[in-house]
Amino acid sequence: MAESLISELKRRNVFKVGIAYLVLAWVVVQITSIAVPALHLPNWINTAVFFFGLIGFPFALFFAWAFEITPDGIKLESAISSGDSTAALTGRKLDFIIIGLMAIALIYFIYESRFQSPTALVLPTEQAEVIAQVSIKVNANNPLISEPKGTSIAVLPFVNMSSDKEQEYFSDGISEEILNVLAKIPKLQVTSRSSAFAYKDTKINISEVAKILGVKNVLEGSVRKSGVRVRITAQLINAETDKHLWSESYDRELDDIFQVQDEISAEIVDALKETLGISLVKTVSSAQTINPKAYDLYLQGLRGLHTYTFESLDNAAAALELATDIAPEFLMARIKLAETYARQIITGSRFDWLMLDKAEALIKEVLSINPNSAEAYFVRSLIIKTDRKLRNQYAKEAYRLNPNNVDIIIRHAQSNGAEMGEDNARALFKRAQKVDPLNADLPYFFAVYLVQTLQKYSEAEQTLKQAIKVNPKNTFYPFYLGQIYAQHMGQIVDAIKLAENGARLDPNDPYFPQALSIYYLSLGSALKSLEYAEKAMSINANNAEIINQKVNSLIYLGQTAKALILINDTVADANTVYPSKQLKERFITGAVYLLLKQKKFADAEALINLHIPGINEWVNQPPPATLNAIENVNGILLLACVYKAQGQLAKVEKLVERVKGRDESFYLTGQARLLGIEYMNLAISSSLENNDEQTIKYLEAAIDNGYLYNWRANLLQSPYFIDLAQQPRFTALIGRLETEMLKQIAVLKQ
Template structure:
């Protein structure tokens, strides 16, 4: 039987099929990753190859290839058989295929298990060339788009998001490279938007995109760097490694990107890149951390609580995991904003976590920014500013630190400085709802209505309800009460708050005779609104006695940035009242101002302070 199998070339055919099948799987593996084919696509090819093997073997046994075509072996005269000649051809095929397989294995081994495709590769025809002007995008600028989760399990989404975020965290430390923030880059997640269009919106010249496939303890990460101006790939690579190598992969990807951009960055900058270091050596803790970041970024009370649980689990596995401590602090300080959580307890835990983070790593901007916000809630203005500046010093490209510092500057009355900082945050994160809302607020206070409306519209489109509030305030100031009513209605609907007070104020403006009736309504509310709402309403009505009464009697009930209402730009008479300076003193602002930090609407005159 063995002799007959050899004579009929069954073994040779099987060898050719096996080697050719292996090569086909390698090609499919690369192509499927580029084309975005799910994991099951490769398994399908493997399954078809396995099913085809017995078919090919049986075909080689039953049939023979003759000069006249394919015939059944039993019908061929043994004296006329050409199986020996066919066998020689199959031997050549086997040698050629084996040589190709060995070459591929050598390339994979010495090429860092990647395809090392540094040659320029044209993008798909549907991509459009984008000429990015220097005024719109810096030459040395990049965005890291969220990597696509190619795993069968949608629950691995946290891992692909986490890889993108960690890569961004490494690149943001490269001197001379402007990196679009996570909020802006992730705004395109799951949306059918072309790379040139994304680059135009983010004002960047380079884009990193890729995919992640995670199965058990194996992970495959594909990454590619695109030069948007020329619509060409500068570099791409696929990594197929053990999950334990994930940190090494992140380091290698970031280093390759910097090397590919070394002409734009300058050789010295590229060579001077410092490794960010691994956040923890505990892989299980790292995965829990990535899951926590995934939930925290989505906000909402339930998501933040879930994030807190995951960060705590990560810390239990790796007590010295500084970034898990820092993220825990950020989760605790944001929890009261999105859930019915006691501020005092949340803030206490946030402070403890932030301080713990800095014990292990004093370079974490997030931890300093959290401490800045906590100091701000206690009216410790100088201490808060020191923390914000410490955050920015350590991570100048951190959009969140810039954003929170801009809020701080606006709250203490330094509107021009606040605007400058908010503009920096916006440049780092142009699709951040918060950055656009803050800019709208800054512009509104400074009387720049056109810019207010522009950024208010962007903020609203990105899901920030205060976009409509600032839009309504502009139209209210202009006396366009129908548009103001429409905008305020959208705002109150979005936050789930009644709009009776806003409607009443507009009613008083359109019909002054309704003022007395509205005041009776205001003074007899069965349920008192938030103190800042009552304060602002009385300020706008010119009822300063009632406004200062609310400010003093409900002083401890004000939350967060609520005191911003004292800077209503169209009510200077409120700030000229002597009681305003008394309120500023109680808020700790007067002492802060006297150290050279004077607000735009106030100035010293001898021993007195005059505001407008």
């Protein structure tokens, strides 16, 4: 009985129809899963396709059993004689259909497994889980981290529907601009760009995305740009119910783009008010008419600024410069151009310090037109060179004007953390973590605050380890952790291990071999230090900071003639780059040390006058109103050191008077206590006042605070501490350091 039933099922092609149906259904489901997000259709379509496919399966089997396709049409199986049956011919056709469908499925499977990103579906989730492990200890009752009384939204990157894929920057820029407008609305928590854009080019589930980002609503959309016209489609979705609260399409000219952004944000507010019954206040952008070409260049600049590489920052600056030339009234383009200049200096992609003056001029122009621009004050806090109080003031004003912007929150917490108190600063970082849960840089920023403001190095160490876990390809995190080990925790060996690993990850980064040169010189391994310094120079031969480390190695090895030649050749070379504004003055410190050791006082003074023209004229000038007004602090201190060696104490006193503001209170602005390097700077100033006891006290404090970074060059090869060599307390300090180095060398050899 069973065998006859199976035979009849085979004869009527029921099995083949079932197989063909399942394969075809699978192909349709896969195509739908791709088409729905691409065409910006609602997610329920995927569910409907699967549901109807499942329901249709038993009907397909029933029709295969009960009916047969004949030349005369579809007939009941019972009405066809065995001689007239075409089941065998139909079966052969089904064989070809099944083979074809299986081939399509196989091709799709190979494409999916070989060419699609294996992390597209899981990376944001895994990243969120790791970042969530970054513990920001905070008072749970602090009002700064209380849940918003309104609602929350994430603006996902809009899909680029233009035929030209190079227009991706435009759709990204539109998404970001709408996000920025929404972020200014009180009682509306808006997920930051970095977290929302983590889902770019990934397959998403709205409810899962909303859960990870901690929001109740999601805005998604698409952008199609053709010439000077743009079509923007947007839809607002309630993540909990998958209900579409609102959707709309806009066809406009590009010079109306700001008005479109305002309309979208206003309609989102209306939708949320009507659906959720909450009180939200609409806000608008500048609503100005902008030249389409200038706006396009502005969005290109944004893309380069967010990519944040040397090359992309150069491209961003070029695009934004053109945008501001075409449309000088476009204030946000000026702000972003100023920020790009600042970022180029911060990253080290350029060392033209006049760029900061250009950035300052741009921001002043913006604030003269719009004195309430939070973005302008934020950028201004980035470009302040020396005045900490002014920097902190600008960061505070930016936060007052826009307390919802994550970059501004972090900047305010870092700059004014000491003034507002640890509890409030931690609360701000915690709030930033909530608004920007996928920001891989957040652990790094928090670690910087822990180091610079609180000096809580162990907590910073653990936080940075989490940052490395989140983004193991980012080499700056281990570099900064190595600096913490060497400058604050006295752990040279741990710093060496991180630098060696960083050099393997990025063999083209000269700062890792330079750091290794510093660390090995601290241990007393001068030849190895020289080897790494030369390796760093082989990568970047014109960087004065790197060359200076070779100078330090040569001096320690006793190769003083080579060191002097290298110093003079470097300063005379027009191609030499100075990564910091004070580095040129610090660079010749080694030469001054060698000349003073040889009692060549006149040569030392001539060297300083040659490389810092007009510096000796400052002796007879009145002191500046503030220390921040001095451009060449290191040059003044160096010249005072030479005058001290010559016994010209009156001149020393006048020069020291010019920098008398560099005391403990100056360094304590914005932080809980002094850092090791600041104790070292105080020791230099104290040495020029002939206060040996206080000088050694400061040096001991620097070492006690873990500052073993390049200590041989800073203590034994410094012109400021030559006279301390015979002091028993100084000798004891050096002996203590040598003992510690022997212990660390033993650990390194294990």
